[in-house]
Every structure is written in C-alpha cells, then in structure tokens.
Amino acid sequence: QVQLVESGGGLVQPGGSLRLSCATSGFTFRLSAMSWYRQAPGKERELVADISRAGGSSNYADSVKGRFTISRDNAKNTVYLQMNSLKPEDTAVYYCNVRKGSTSYWGQGTLVTVSE
DSSP states (O other): OOEEEEEOOEEEOTTOOEEEEEEEESSOGGGOOEEEEEEOTTSOOEEEEEEOSSSSOEEEOTTTTTTEEEEEETTTTEEEEEEOSOOGGGOEEEEEEEEETTEEEEOOOEEEEEOO
C-alpha cells in the first residue's frame, strides 16, 4: 500500500532553515508528481510546492517563493522540502502528498514551529 513518511520538522528561530524529507513506498515513485502541503492552526490545508516526475518542473505558493525549494531523489523514492529564511507564519504541520487516479494519499505530517 502507499506509504508516505515525513520527517525533519522541529523548532527553529525566525530566519533559520529546515529540510523536510518524505520517504515513500508502495507506488512507482519515479512516475509520480509529488507535492508538499501545510496546515497552520485554525486554517485550511494549502499547497506549498509541487514537483514533476523527473524533477524538471516545480511550482510554489507565492508565500514561499524564493525561500523554499522542493526536490526529489528518484533512486531513494524520497521528496524533500528545503526551507530557508523561515518566518513565524510558516508554522504548520507539513504533509507530503501523492495522487494516484482519484485517490489522494497523505503522510502523517511533520510539525514545523518557527518561534524565538
């Protein structure tokens, strides 16, 4: 079955950096576009970034452009989210996502807290 396992979250000061990882299994990773979403307390889940199957194309939410970078390693079946210049408003649970047909799969999420 499809499994997505996020890691790398934690507490970081404003201006700091974190690198999130999402290890995957149960599907053909190299044939799948991947996405990162986040959900802040009291807010709806929002798309942060997505990346094409080969990694040649990516898209970002306006709020993270220039600060976050999505990447993937098809040999390791893993997608990453490098987050730099973090702001308090980036505080959220970050989720990895893949869509297979009409089904959307999610990991358990990893909490990122940006605070002094």
